[in-house]
Amino acid sequence: MMRKANRANSALKRFIMTILFLTITSLLLSACGEEGTPAQGSGKLKVTTTIGMITDVVNEVGGDYVEAVGLMGPGIDPHLYKASQGDVKKLDEADVIFYGGLHLEGKMAEMFESLEKSKPTVAVSSQIPESSLRANPQGGNYSHDPHIWFNVKLWMSATEVIRDTLVEKDPAHKSVYMDRAAAYMAKLEELDQYVRTQVGLIPEQSRILVTAHDAFGYFGDEYGMKVMGLQGMNTMSEYGSKDVSELRDFLVENKIKAVFIESSVPRKSIESVIEGAKKLGHEVTIGGELFSDAMGDAGTPEGTYIGMVKHNVDTIVNALK
């Protein structure tokens, strides 16, 4: 009888000790978890992106349920961008990473490949069929033009990729993401129409867009403008005196009255072409600054994707019509 009671007593003790152990362990684990992934603390999905245009769409679709951190601000050239220590931390802490892909972020490609193994790392261009992609005429180590955002239709595909990824990673808020994405896509549809109408105001023979680097190929293809860039698709490639003289001759021959500088590319390249044309007796002006690979300042209309596209189109139309 005594022995039985003793045994029962020690079984109870073991039981209590086990409960205590489990409680302490789970407390310790949850503390660690909170430190490792702060997103669980805020309840928001932590998203890290590269260019501002992607960050903007993530905020549009994700709303209050997403905390988006963009690595590249206004005036930053993604082709040349190298991740800082702080960026590595932001990528490391993210639940989801979105980037442009097609080698837009030329110096970060390897980093994305290795991050892919541990977390959702998604190129927003990934669902565009190859037949809709422009080839890179310069050849080299990447085969397609990465500047998909200037064809608003292609940017709608990017928006769908962002929507679907958010739904997959945070299914509890699926209806919010679906509704917000649908509302945003309707705005993009309007934007697409706006661009078409505005470009239609430029006389046909003047629909030639000359810029510092070849970022507007998709824009030209979709909306009917011939596009020339001094520097090729990738600002990493050097332009030479031959490029300058060829572009200069093109301006003179086609009587082009305005060329455009870009917010993320130094303006001296395009200025040397203007100088050259002037020496040949052809006056060319700078038609304005376009946002090519980076948006404008936060809080301004150009600090959003839709605002930046409108700014570009209005600037082009005003200078060429």
Ligand code: ZN
């Ligand atoms: Zn570019």
